[in-house]
Amino acid sequence: MNHSAERSVSTYLTGFVLAIVLTAIPFGIVWGGLLTGMAVYAIIAVAAILQVLVHLVFFLHLDLKSTPAENLFFLGFAAVLIVIMVGGSLWIMFDLHHRMM
Missing domain, CATH: 1.20.5 (Single alpha-helices involved in coiled-coils or other helix-helix interfaces)
Incomplete structure (x- = not known):
């Protein structure tokens, strides 16, 4: 496997792990009932925005x-x-x- 293929696989794996973590955090907070009210919505919104950025950078390879x-x-x-x-x-x-x- 050449260097660009290794970089691509590691980039996808990093993005995948970050996406899983950014999905698990709000899920765990809601499922465990750790927070209530607007704080839950704020955490879900922040995690969603971060997940969009992770997908754009790690999967679509968009950068400035x-x-x-x-x-x-x-x-x-x-x-x-x-x-x-x-x-x-x-x-x-x-x-x-x-x-x-």
Whole structure:
């Protein structure tokens, strides 16, 4: 096996281990009932964002040095769209919840 193949396998294994850990942490906190309320949601959100970054870096090999600027621009645009969709959905759900109470 050549050096680039070893590097690729080790990169994928590192990403896989990090993804497992970032999945296990929120799962363990929720399952064990260690935290309640908004703290749980914050930990889940932070772990989700970190997991997205792990997937982008270790599996898609996106970084700021070797990735063309166009790809980073489109990735940023997609992130903005996702934030608008998730934020709008949460806004609508909280508003409906408030109106129903």
